[in-house]
Every structure is written in structure tokens, then in C-alpha cells.
Amino acid sequence: MLERLRPIERDALGIWLASRVSMWVIAGATGWMFVAEGQNVAPALDRWQQWDFHHYWGIAMYGYEGDPTGVPNEAFFPGYPALLWLGHELGLRHVLAGLIVSLVAGAVAAVALGRIGELDGGTRVGRLAVLAWVTAPSAVFLAAPYTESLFLACALPAWLAARRQHWSAAGVLTALSCTVRVSGVFLAAAIAVHWLVTRRSAEADDARGRWSWAGFGWLFLPLAPLLAWSVYLEQQSGDWLAWLHAQSEGWDREFTSPWAAFDRTWQAAFGGTQSPGFAWMFRAEIVAMLIGIVLTIALVRWRRWGEATWVGLQIIAFGTSTWYFSVPRATLLWWPLWITIALLAERRRWVLWAYLAVSVPLMAVWAAAYLTSRWAG
Helix, strand or coil: CHHHCCHHHHHHHHHHHHHHHHHHHHHHHHHHHCCCCCCCCCCCHHHHCCCCHHHHHHHHHHCCCCCCCCCCHHHCCCHHHHHHHHHHHCCCCHHHHHHHHHHHHHHHHHHHHHHHHHHHHCHHHHHHHHHHHHCCCCCHHHHCCCCHHHHHHHHHHHHHHHHCCCHHHHHHHHHHHCCCCCHHHHHHHHHHHHHHHHHHHHHHHCCCCCCCCCCHHHHHCCHHHHHHHHHHHHHHHCCCCHHHHHHHHHHCCCCCCHHHHHHHHHHHHHCCCCCHHHHHHHHHHHHHHHHHHHHHHHHHHCCCHHHHHHHHHHHHHHHCCCCCCCHHHHHHHCHHHHHHHHHHHHHCHHHHHHHHHHHHHHHHHHHHHHHCCCCCC
């Protein structure tokens, strides 16, 4: 089977699997390095049952009726918990099912990222993009029973299909991504912008200046799962936007001005209002936001309108929330970031070594924080 894969696909899979070995080594080490004297080392699977996983587990077990985990679980879309439920029905523990989903979905995402990088700069760029992605500081969430890997397994092939103007595949995959995270809405917008750019290019190249509507209808397919989700929530709670209001009720995330959001985050990071463990994560939130802003500006300057839409809409959403929250995790979804790093590293080798010198230690620290129940964004 491996012989049928192209070189970039084999390389991407190899990098992904090697990185999983590294992540499990870190997970194993944290089990005994951070255990209190006299206590037993936590079982390997139990270390992965942290933070948002409990909400996914609650939905898989009890659905969206009530608040089994103490918060309104409508904040979490149903695609990932549905797979946890399926795994449990097949006899697996929910956490093991989640880890398997992340492992398989991450492999799909790695191959797609490698292919996108290959389109932008050749096979070496594709390999470097995957390497930069799997060694990102927050890469533990690609292995954890979280939604990042599953979402990217839909989103990256969707973007690859859009780049090749396979609009039906792009529409179907984007619709699937909308069942996993609200980020699917931003992806749908980015693909719509990319469709518009390609149509304008086709019109300019056409001798008669004819506008082509090919693929236009598929752009609306992602609305189907979003509408179905809203209808379900309305029937359950009487609120079409229960998922949005749950963010406010459970996590105090409401629309606010960009300057107020920055001020609250800055105070949390440097104002002494948070414990040291939380303060350092808020500092990481600020750094991640700065990276996103710079990346968006660069993509606009390069006229990469679809990618700029994808990253830019997320920056706007994060920047107008109560404070910056989960931005470092979101960087895992920003494939233009990893391809940009790969392009720079392909031209200047020192960029790769500088990146790895910073990112790999941070990745280990981030993973240890998550696996020992410390807040890791």
C-alpha cells in the first residue's frame, strides 16, 4: 500500500508517526516526573483526560440534555462527540476512541498539508511544513482527544480540493468540518473567497471575458449542517444560537471592543490578577495573536486572499472576545503559517534550526502542562 503513495505522502506520514512516538514519550515521562511522593503514577490513558475532553465525554454519554459537566455543552459541536460515542459502542473507552480519532485524522491532515506545501514550493517545502506543524508549541492538542486533528482532516483536504478547483469535494469536506468546530464557518468563507478569485482569473483569461459559475452551488453546502445544528438546538432549548450563548454563559466570552479585549488579556498576563501558571498562558495568547496579525497582513500583501480570509476572520473573532482565549491552539489550524515557515526554511536553513530550537522545548513544556492538568490553553 505504501508503494502507491507519492513521496510527499510517505514523507508526511513518516513525520507524523515519528512525532507521535515523541509525544507518547513525553506523556510517559510526565507520568512519573510530576507525581507527588507517595502517590501512584496515573495510568497512561487517564493522563489524556484533561480539560475539554470531559465536555466531549459528557456529550457522548448524555447528549445535550442538561449540563453533565457543569457548563452548557452546546458550546461544543456534535461531530467529535459522535465519534467518541461510536467508539464506546464498539467497546472502547471514550478517551481511547478520542486518541485513535486524533491519530488517524492527524495522519490524513499531515498528508493534505504536505500536498498543499508541495503545490506552493515543491516536495521539500511540503515536508518542512509538516515538520513545523507537528513540532508547534501547542502540538499536544494534535495528539490529545480534542477536535484539532479531526477538524484539519476535513479542512486541509477541503482547501486542497479548492486549490484544484474540485468544488464538490471542497463543499462536502467543508460541510463535514462544520460539524466539528465553529471554525468551519471561517473555512467556508475562505473557500468562497478563493472561488471568487479563481472565477475572476478565469474571466480575465477567457478571450470573450465570460464569467463562469462552475462550482458556485457547492459553496452553500456547509450551510446544511449549520442549519440542522441550529434547528436541533432550537428544539432542545428554544434557542437557535444556543452554541453561541453557551460560550458567554460557560466561559464568559462575549463580543467586546478590540482594545478592551487586549487590555483584559494584558492585565491577566502581566497585571498580577492571575496565578503564575495562568499568567504565562495569557502571555502566550498575546504572542499568538501577534503572529496571527502579522501573518494576515503578509497574506494580504501576497494577495493570498483565501488564506488571508481564513486567518483574518479568526483573528477578528479572538480579538473581539472578552479576552484572548485558545489562540495558541488555533495556530495549529493556520496552515499558511506552517507553509510560510517552510518556504523561509527552504531558502535559509538557519530558519529551520532557529524555529526548532524554540518550538521543540516549548512543545515539551506545553505537553507536560496539559498532561498534568495545568491549563495549557
